[in-house]
Amino acid sequence: MNDAPRTPGESATGPLLRPAVVFLRALRAGLARGVSPLEALASAGAALPGEARGAIEAAISRLEGDYAEDEWGFDEGFADAVFPLLELMYERWWRVRAIGVGNVPAHGRALLVANHAGVLPWDATMIATAIMREHPLPRPTRFLVLRWAFELPWLSIAVRRLGGVVASPYNAVRLLEEEELVAVFPEGARGIGKRWSERYRLQRFGRGGFVEIALRTGAPIVPVAVVGSEEIYPKIADARLLARLIGAPYFPITPTFPALGPLGAIPLPSRWRIEFGEPIETAGYGPDSAEDRRLVLELAERVRSDIQDRLLTGVFERGSAFI
Amino acid sequence: MAGRRVLVTGVSGYLGSEIARSLAADPEIEHVVGLDERPPRERLRDVEFIEADIRGGELGELLPRAGVDTVIHNKIVRRPGPRLSPRAAHEINVIGTLELLAACERAAGVAAIVIRGSAGIYGAEPDAPQFFPEELARLYPLRTRFQRDVGEIENLFDAFARRNREVVCTMLRYQPAIGPSLDTQITQYLSPPLVPTPLGFDPRIQLVHEYDAVGATLAAVRRPVRGAVNVAGPGTIGLSRLVRRAGRSALPVPAVLFDTATATARRLGGPRVSPDLRRLLRYGRAVDTTRLTEEVGFRPRFSTPDAVEDWVRAKGGRRLVSAVGELLPGR
Numbered sequence: 001m002n003d004a005p006r007t008p009g010e011s012a013t014g015p016l017l018r019p020a021v022v023f024l025r026a027l028r029a030g031l032a033r034g035v036s037p038l039e040a041l042a043s044a045g046a047a048l049p050g051e052a053r054g055a056i057e058a059a060i061s062r063l064e065g066d067y068a069e070d071e072w073g074f075d076e077g078f079a080d081a082v083f084p085l086l087e088l089m090y091e092r093w094w095r096v097r098a099i100g101v102g103n104v105p106a107h108g109r110a111l112l113v114a115n116h117a118g119v120l121p122w123d124a125t126m127i128a129t130a131i132m133r134e135h136p137l138p139r140p141t142r143f144l145v146l147r148w149a150f151e152l153p154w155l156s157i158a159v160r161r162l163g164g165v166v167a168s169p170y171n172a173v174r175l176l177e178e179e180e181l182v183a184v185f186p187e188g189a190r191g192i193g194k195r196w197s198e199r200y201r202l203q204r205f206g207r208g209g210f211v212e213i214a215l216r217t218g219a220p221i222v223p224v225a226v227v228g229s230e231e232i233y234p235k236i237a238d239a240r241l242l243a244r245l246i247g248a249p250y251f252p253i254t255p256t257f258p259a260l261g262p263l264g265a266i267p268l269p270s271r272w273r274i275e276f277g278e279p280i281e282t283a284g285y286g287p288d289s290a291e292d293r294r295l296v297l298e299l300a301e302r303v304r305s306d307i308q309d310r311l312l313t314g315v316f317e318r319g320s321a322f323i
Numbered sequence: 324m325a326g327r328r329v330l331v332t333g334v335s336g337y338l339g340s341e342i343a344r345s346l347a348a349d350p351e352i353e354h355v356v357g358l359d360e361r362p363p364r365e366r367l368r369d370v371e372f373i374e375a376d377i378r379g380g381e382l383g384e385l386l387p388r389a390g391v392d393t394v395i396h397n398k399i400v401r402r403p404g405p406r407l408s409p410r411a412a413h414e415i416n417v418i419g420t421l422e423l424l425a426a427c428e429r430a431a432g433v434a435a436i437v438i439r440g441s442a443g444i445y446g447a448e449p450d451a452p453q454f455f456p457e458e459l460a461r462l463y464p465l466r467t468r469f470q471r472d473v474g475e476i477e478n479l480f481d482a483f484a485r486r487n488r489e490v491v492c493t494m495l496r497y498q499p500a501i502g503p504s505l506d507t508q509i510t511q512y513l514s515p516p517l518v519p520t521p522l523g524f525d526p527r528i529q530l531v532h533e534y535d536a537v538g539a540t541l542a543a544v545r546r547p548v549r550g551a552v553n554v555a556g557p558g559t560i561g562l563s564r565l566v567r568r569a570g571r572s573a574l575p576v577p578a579v580l581f582d583t584a585t586a587t588a589r590r591l592g593g594p595r596v597s598p599d600l601r602r603l604l605r606y607g608r609a610v611d612t613t614r615l616t617e618e619v620g621f622r623p624r625f626s627t628p629d630a631v632e633d634w635v636r637a638k639g640g641r642r643l644v645s646a647v648g649e650l651l652p653g654r
Binding site (some may be wrong): 063064065067069070071072073075148150152153155156157160168170171173 | 454
């Protein structure tokens with residue numbers, strides 16, 4: 001992806017639209033000179049700048065299936081194409097402030113552990129965007145996603161192509177052994193199904209499975225506190241029956257969803273703050289310590305309280321939630 | 324290792340023939356016996372052919388007479404075809420394996436058995452690990468008829484291995500194979516110009532090239548290991564990319580209509596889509612091949628995307644989009 005941060009004004013359509021305008025102008029000029037329409041078309045085509053030809057050729061090779069995916073299904077071309085949209089959300093919609101991005105290791109395995117909120121996994125995409133934009137050595141983040149995302153049409157495709165994998169210890173260990181940066185949300189469905197009144201209160205961190213994974217692979221744990229994701233879909237009720245019908249862990253009812261239909265899926269423009277804490281080294285304990293229940297629970301509690309503290313100060317420092 | 328005598332079942336199919344041919348050409352192997360219901364299309368040199376039905380009781384006599392020390396069980400039907408009912412396929416798979424193992428137990432001298440099984444036992448599930456290791460075979464219930472067949476074959480084989488500890492039993496779990504010479508469910512599925520795909524899903528598919536499919540079995544004969552080993556080309560390919568590389572257009576069909584659509588297409592002369600393939604097309608599946616490379620010592624020559632490329636190259640044919648691309652000025 002882009003190494004240099006983009007200027008805010010550059011939109012996704014910019015590079016595609018400009019050559020189209022050049023092309024149409026050349027075509028009109030040719031017609032005005034009185035040459036036949038076909039010739040005018042040909043000469044306008046020759047005037048197409050290289051970058052437009054590149055864009056068209058890229059689109060064609062995409063249609064031919066001539067693009068790369070890695071074995072996990074991460075599709076860098078797709079991630080690149082979506083990045084401007086994520087940047088827009090990051091900069092304009094949620095006005096994210098990222099703190100301590102330098103705490104994320106620039107290379108090698110690492111486990112990001114974050115709080116989870118909001119019905120769709122927007123927080124994962126914003127953590128990834130923060131690292132792509134603000135880190136001196138940007139790198140893609142793989143994130144572990146609940147299984148139901150892979151049962152839903154389209155969401156399953158988008159999640160896979162952006163670097164999401166099913167939340168399973170096998171996947172996490174394999175990714176870390178491949179020296180990837182992996183984000184996990186130990187709260188899981190409990191986190192995203194939280195009620196408005198419970199916001200910024202961390203739910204139980206499972207049985208500390210993420211600590212076992214970190215110990216087994218010797219990956220440092222980076223606690224991440226995301227403030228703002230709790231306000232994007234304020235959940236006021238939960239329709240159990242509907243949830244069971246579609247096989248989702250919960251069916252949220254927010255002020256806009258499902259009253260406004262698909263429009264209700266547009267998240268509210270809260271103000272975000274993402275804080276990356278200092279990494280907690282685990283390599284010193286050795287891989288066998290993953291069996292040590294007491295150590296696992298201790299470390300899990302340490303990470304949990306670290307994130308909880310950062311959340312409370314973060315909410316205070318952010319100030320007003322929306323403006 | 325010198326002077327080994329090998330029996331290959333299902334020798335008349337393409338992969339069976341290739342396995343027998345390569346074994347016959349190997350100087351370390353003294354004798355190769357091929358077994359099937361009908362003779363191979365062309366005679367295999369230096370392979371003794373026995374015409375017998377694996378389900379029949381003749382194996383008990385034939386096997387001791389052949390005097391083999393290694394058995395490759397390749398007669399497993401992955402797809403009931405037009406001439407083979409699902410019931411007959413089930414009988415060949417389960418009763419055939421049962422008869423073969425019983426014969427091996429009675430015949431003295433069998434030291435190694437390699438079964439060319441299927442990774443279908445893992446199923447295709449939305450929450451599956453992205454790469455199945457061998458120990459997770461029973462993570463999900465066996466949902467389809469073929470899966471239950473494979474499950475039964477594995478049970479029979481495990482029981483056999485427990486009773487006969489001196490025999491090295493290798494269960495190779497194959498991902499679907501692809502290649503220029505093969506006519507499989509996958510290649511048939513990709514044959515019509517419009518290929519139905521489940522709307523909103525684009526799973527990761529993992530395949531094995533026919534060249535490596537043969538090579539993996541040979542490697543397992545050369546270096547027998549106990550237990551299950553996954554066989555696949557490393558890496559995966561997204562279904563939509565697979566369809567595009569094949570030069571086809573995807574026809575996305577909503578999941579609820581998918582069964583009806585493929586059944587209708589089948590009635591109109593289209594390919595058959597089995598319940599296994601249907602699930603695979605929705606959720607995909609990939610396996611971990613560490614054991615294959617490290618313990619069996621076999622490194623596939625084709626990754627999954629390379630296997631697809633090779634198949635596309637051999638198949639030939641021009642694609643519509645590339646024709647459009649050539650019209651671009653200056654290309």
